Amino acid sequence: MAPMGIRLSPLGVAIFCLLGVGVLYHLYAGAISTRVAAFRQGSKVDLRDLLALSVEAAVQGGKEVKQVRVENTLEERSKGKTKEGVNEFLTLGDLRSHKKMYYLMKNTYPQLKVNSEEHSSVGEGVVWNRDIPSDILAAIPEGTEVPAHTVTVWIDPLDATQEYTVDGEPIIGVIHKPFTGDTAWAFVGKGTNVRARASYSSSPPKVIVSRSHAGKVTSFIQEAFGNATTIIQAGGAGYKVLSLVEPLPHDTPHDTPLDQADVYIHVTYIKKWDICAGAALVAALGGRMTTLKGEAIDYRGNERNTGGLVATVGLDHKALLEKLPTWDPEKH
CATH class of the missing domain: 3.40.190.80 (D-Maltodextrin-Binding Protein; domain 2)
Known part of the structure; x- marks a missing residue:
């Protein structure tokens, strides 16, 4: 049974939506190849690459969240209270998903500014292998390079957000549902794998x-x-x-x-x-x-x-x- 502070949907989808990045493989410390190291040196980043990186990291972070839930090892503790007086909880799922996403991003693109809600002094030796999913290639056939210093990455490992901004404007977002395996992604002005519904109501709205x-x-x-x-x-x-x-x-x-x-x-x-x-x-x-x-x-x-x-x-x-x-x- 989950601790009272964490509300888990019986459908397994309501809370754990993750945003993340790319395709990765594990490396031992110091084993990063010259090719990858050279790739890191550039002052520009390709936003299509970042989108692909985000999708994989979301999936990998989601696996950590799901495994923690299956094992019932949330290890919940309070981080303190919000402005409204509500306890903010930290779980093993937060930390494990944070490590997957944060270090995948920083090991692959160390020049990027990455903001995460969680922190860990123990890293992971993971980098992206530069595979781009076929649906992203189909929707976005050409890459878009921007200066690395204009890109900011925001990560919320458990509540489920990671995304990129360029000069303060949201450009790429990925949301992953670990318990269904679904991943929604969008690159503003380029493509997305989600659709608006056929109709919406405003009188009154839901x-x-x-x-x-x-x-x-x-x-x-x-x-x-x-x-x-x-x-x-x-x-x-x-x-x-x-x-x-x-x-x-x-x-x-x-x-x-x-x-x-x-x-x-x-x-x-x-x-x-x-x-x-x-x-x-x-x-x-x-x-x-x-x-x-x-x-x-x-x-x-x-x-x-x-x-x-x-x-x-x-x-x-x-x-x-x-x-x-x-x-x-x-x-x-």
Whole structure:
């Protein structure tokens, strides 16, 4: 039985959505080849390569999360409390998935800035073997090089986000569901393997919110859209973004009608590694993720987004924002 602090979906998909990178192989210390070392030296990186790297790391990190759950070895402990007074928990799944994703990225592209929610003093000797999945090659036949110093990587190992920003704007996002094996990816302006649904409702919308902050957001949503508004509570920012799109191939029939939403709203501060990947997926489908005031979110610098968020796909984002009551996330 899982400890009370960690809520595991009986379907095995609600919390553990990971974002990650590329195809990897294990190396003993000091065994990195001259070819790989030379590859690392460049001052530019190819964003298609980073996308491929992200997909594999997500899968590898997801395997760690799943194994920890199967073995029932969460080893949960509190990292302290959030601003709202809620315990933040650290588990063995956090650490093991962090190590897979973080060190795969840093060993392959040491010049990149990588921000992870977790930290470990013990590394892993893994690098990417530069294989690119066929669906990425089909959708994105040509690479895109950018200066390495303009790229920032955000990782949330367990709650499930890793993504890339270029000059503060989300460019690549990957979300992996370890318990179904599904991986959603997007490269803004280039391609994605997810689709918008055929229709969305705004009168009223189905709104998905954070389970841990449901009390704060309920009255806010009802004031905006009416007391009859359906509010879905869920864990994991990546999971909530996926509720806005077509179900992934292995989502169960039971999962689909319960967890499809029209809007994702968050009214308290949220860390950027939670939401950046979802912002890229939403943008790749022509949608938007903004603060409650409609402002763009800058993913550089500080890890905190203090303006709340609204994410939509297939709706008039501006018109929806105009229905929201005045709310200051910093005061709640």
